[in-house]
Amino acid sequence: MAYNINHLTPVLFGLNMSMRAGMRLKELGCTSVLFIYDEGIKKAGIPDQIIKNTKALGIKVSVYEGVKADPPDYTVEEAAEIGRKENVDGIVGIGGGSSMDTAKAANILMGNPSPISRYMGMGGVMKPGKTLILISTTAGTGSEVTNMAVLTDSRTGRKGGPANNLLRATLAIVDPMLTVGMPPSVTGDTGMDAFAHAAEAVTSGQANPMSGLLGEKAISLVCKYLPRAVKDGSDIEARTNMSFAAMCAGYAFNDALTHLGHAIGHTLGSMFHIPHGNACAVAMPEIMEFIAEATPDGIRRVGMAMGLGTDESVSPKDAGKRVRDALRALNKEIGQKTLRQHNIDEASLPAIANRAMAEGLPMFAPKKVDSNDLLNILQKAYAE
C-alpha cells in the first residue's frame, strides 16, 4: 500500500496565539500583507489586535473585508486584485472556512494569472503564491491545515475549487480563544463538520494509517467535548480540545478525503443553504450504517473512538448500528436540526441524491455507490 502524507502544514496552536501572527509575519520576512476576512469577524473585533501588532512591527497592511459564505469566485478575484495592487508579500486569512479558503485561493492568484477558474480540481501546474498565514476562528473546517479551497462558481452555482499542495498555508495559527464567542448553534454545526471530516476519513476508500490515527483522535474528542462546548461556550478546556480535534480532522481528510457525508452536505448547502456542518451531519448516522459492512475495520474504529466498544467481537453490521444510534443521540443532544426541521420537502430527496452523486466525492466511499443508495440514506434520515 502506498499513500501520501501531505498534512505538513506547520501550526502554532494555543490560547491567544493569534496575537503572535505579527511576529510570525516578521520572522517570515513579510513587509506588506493583505488581511482577508468577513464582516462578522470584523464586527467581533478579532483582527484588531492582530493588525495593530503587524503594523507596529513596521509591516504594511491592506485589508479585504468582503468574504462571503460559500465564497464566490469573484470575491477571490477582488481580494487578489488588492494584493497585486499593494504588491503584498504575505496574505493572512482570518475566520472560518470561507475566509481561509478565500485567502488560499487569492494567494494562488498572487503567483498565477487570473481567473481562479483555471485552477479548479486536483493537481494541475501552478506556481507558489506568497507567504500565507491562516487563523481559524471556528473549530470545524480544518481548512487551516488542508491543501484545498472550496469556492462557488458564480455562473453555475456549483461548488468546487483548487486542490494542490501549493494552496497550503505557510503557517496555520489555531487559537481556541477565538472560538469562545461562537453561539451554540454555530459551535454545534462546525463541530459536526469536524466529526464528518474525521469519520469519513477513517472510513474512506483512500484512508491511510496516518489519517486513521488522526481521525480516530478527532472523533473521540468531538464526542467528549462538543456537547460541553455547545452547553457552555466559555469552557476553555472544551474549546481547546475542539480546536485540536478540528485540526486533526483536517489533517486526516486532507489525504483520505471525505465521501458521502460531504457529497450530501455540499448539495444541501448549495440547494438549501443549510449550514455546512449540519448538512454533513444530517444523514451521517445512516451513512455510517450503510457503509459498515464495506469497511469492517473503519466502522469498528469509528465506534471504538466513540466509546462504543466495537471491537473484533462485534460484527460490522452491529457496529454500524451502534454508531448510527450514538450519532443520532449526539445530533439530538447538541441540537442539530433535521431535514424536516429545515422544511425540506420529501419530494426533493431524489434531486438531492442525484446532485450529491454528481459531486464526485461518493467515489471515495468504501464501496460503489449509486443515487438509489443515496436516496435510501436520505429517506431513512428523513424518517428520523
Added chain:
Amino acid sequence: MKVEIKMSKLIRVNTRTGSTESQELKQEYRLFGNRGLIAKVMTEEVNPKCDPLGKENKLIMSTGIFAGTPLSTAHRLSVGGKSPLTGTIKESNVGGNVGYMLAQHGIRLLIFEDIPGGNDWKVLVLDKNGKVELVPAGEYAGLNNYDLVKKLKGKYGKNIAVASIGLAGERGYLNSSVQITDAATGYPSRAAARGGMGAVMGSKKIKAVVVQPASSRYAFEYADKNKFDAANKRLVSALLAETSPMGGLAKFGTISFVANTAAMGIIPVRNYSGELLDAKRLDKLSGPAVLKKQEKRGGKNGLACQPGCLVRCNGIYNDNKGNYLAEGVEYETIAMCGTNCDIDDMDTIAKISYMCDDLGLDTVETGATIGVCMEAGKIPWGDKKGALNLVKEMVKGTEFGTLMGKGTAAVGKALGVKRVPVVKGQSLSGYEPRNAPVTGVTFATTPMGADHTAGVMMMPNADLMPKVARVSMSNMMQGNMATCDNIMCMYAFMSTMGDPTILPDLFSGAFGGEWDAGKITNIGRQTIGMEREFNKAAGFTQKDNCLPEFFYKEVAPSSGAIFDLSSEDMADIFK
C-alpha cells in the same frame, strides 16, 4: 614605571575610627573576582539580618580574577553589600577606570566598615605611592558627580580614577548609584547602578574614592605567561574579527539591541503593558537612527570605558548644538526611561540619563518609577517634560522626590498602583518577561532582585518550551553570567565561547593547574551558592522568587503570552 608590587591586597577602612589597614588577600580568595569576592566577604563577615544602612553592613569594592593582566575587559569594578532597596546581597558591576587603577596598586578588595557618628564626609584617597588615607571632604558634600569629579581632578590630578556618590547617595536614596569615571571621557558616567549602593556608601559618609595612577605597578605572577598570552591573543582575534557578534556594539553601543527586542516584544512599552513598540517610535530609537543624528552632532561611538577594552560599546551623546549631553545611552536606559514611559525622544532620554549620572541614580529604577507614576495618572504617558520634572524632584529632594528615592515599589504603593514591575523590591530592567520567559525566570530567581545582568536570554517563542527547559536555560545563563561576573565584561566573555580553549588556557596560564569549562563555571556556581546562603539567612524564601502578579494574569497583547512559572515551578533552579 617601576614594576615591583607582587602582593594582591585587601584594604580595610574603618569609617568610624578613620583607620585603614592593608592585608594580603587570602589564598582562597584569589580564584574569585568581582561578584565572587563580594559574596565571599558578605557570607564570612556580614550579619545577613543587619540594617543595610547601619554599622554592621559593609561596602565592598572588588576587582576581577585577572585584574592586573592585559586581558581585555578584565578590569571591571564591583560594588557590593547588603542592598537597602532589596534587603538581599547585592553586587553591582561597572566598567570605567577605577578597577584598572586599583589593579595597578595590586588591590583586589576595598572594604568599608562601620559608620561614623557625625556628619563629616570623607574621601578615601589612594595616592600614587599606594598610601591609603581618609581625608575630610566637607568642601565636596552637596556636590553632584560631574562637579565633584571636576573638583577632585583639580586637586588630585586629571589622571585620577574616581568612584563617587551624588546627592542621591548622600540623602540615602534607595535607588542611588556609585558612579565611576569613564576611561575615555573622564566623566563620572559609568554607574554601579542597581540596589542602592550609593546609599550604603553615603551611610558610611564616603563621598568618593580617589585613585591616583600607581608609580610602582603591580606585577601579576603568571604560572605560564606564554600560555596566557597565546590564549589572550586568540581572544583578541575573536573580538576583532569582522564576523564578531560584538561588531554592532562598537558601531552603535548597546542601543543596537533595540531593533531586535522590539521585533520580539521584549522592550517594555507603557509600564510593561505587553504591547509592541510601534515601528514609528522604533525608527527614532534604533541604533542606525541615533547614529545618523549623532554623526551630524559630532557624537561618538566605539569608545572603551575601561583601558584595554576591545568591545568599545561606549560613546558620547551630543545635543543639537554639538555639546556633550550624556554618555552613550544604554539599551536599558532607553527601554526604561524611553519606551516604558512612551517617550521616543532620544534627547529627553539622554537628559534623564545625564541627570541620573550626575545625581547618582539608577536609570532603570528611575524609568520604572516614572512608568508607575504614568500608570497612576500622575503625569500622562509620553510626557517628556513631566518625566524630566519628576527627576528634578529627586534632584531637589522635594517630598515626592524623596518618595521616588525610595524606589519603584514604594512609589507604586503610595500611588495605589497594582501593576508594579519589581522583584524583591527592585525593578525589572528593560526586558518583558512574558516574551522573554527565560529572562523572566532569571528576574524571579536571581539572588539580586530583578536584574538583566544576572542572565538574559532573548529567544523568540521560548514560552512554548516546557517549564523545566525554561528553568534549566535560566540556570545555565545565571551560572555563566555569575562566572563572567568574576572575570570580565559579558560581551568579551561571550566572545570566548567560539573557542573553548581560551578560558581554560587563560586560567592555567595565570594560575597553573588543569582547567576546563566545568571547573571555571564552578566559580560562578559557588558565587550564586554563597549569595543564596546569605539571602536565606536574611530571611528570604522560595516564595520571594516570583514575578509580580500581573505578568501571570494579563496576556501580553503583542504575543498572547503569559508568564506561567510559579515560585514552585522554579524551586529547583539551582539544584
